[in-house]
Amino acid sequence: MTIKKLLRKKVKRNVPQGNCYIQAGFGNVIVTMTDPNGATVSWSSAGHLGFKGSRKGTPYAAQSAAEDAAKKAMEAGMRSVDVYLKGPGAGREPAIRALAATGMRILTLKDITPVPHNGCRPPKRRRI
Numbered sequence: 386m387t388i389k390k391l392l393r394k395k396v397k398r399n400v401p402q403g404n405c406y407i408q409a410g411f412g413n414v415i416v417t418m419t420d421p422n423g424a425t426v427s428w429s430s431a432g433h434l435g436f437k438g439s440r441k442g443t444p445y446a447a448q449s450a451a452e453d454a455a456k457k458a459m460e461a462g463m464r465s466v467d468v469y470l471k472g473p474g475a476g477r478e479p480a481i482r483a484l485a486a487t488g489m490r491i492l493t494l495k496d497i498t499p500v501p502h503n504g505c506r507p508p509k510r511r512r513i
Contacts, residue, residue, distance in 0.1 A: 409474030427457035447476020
């Protein structure tokens with residue numbers, strides 16, 4: 386029995402403007418570049434680049450992830466982005482600076498971190 390594989394040619398899209406979602410948690414940073422409709426053009430994360438453990442949450446890891454995602458998006462023709470930040474992590478500012486350093490034009494910057502309106506009870510205090 387032979388299984389025929391369907392090989393689809395990778396379509397190179399030209400997306401001049403898009404959105405950049407930076408999700409900066411304490412443990413990792415995920416950067417996703419999308420077109421205006423929300424379809425992912427490129428993505429990168431600190432873990433994807435080989436950072437392990439607590440090093441994933443560092444500002445340098447965030448900077449590296451943002452550079453990597455921006456370079457991939459620029460290959461697809463992206464030149465300007467609207468940036469949406471989410472999360473309390475240490476990599477928020479370095480990720481934006483890295484985007485700007487790669488030559489991306491940042492049009493708007495918006496913080497979309499979810500804020501509870503006194504919803505769930507917080508976990509008990511950490512003892513170190």
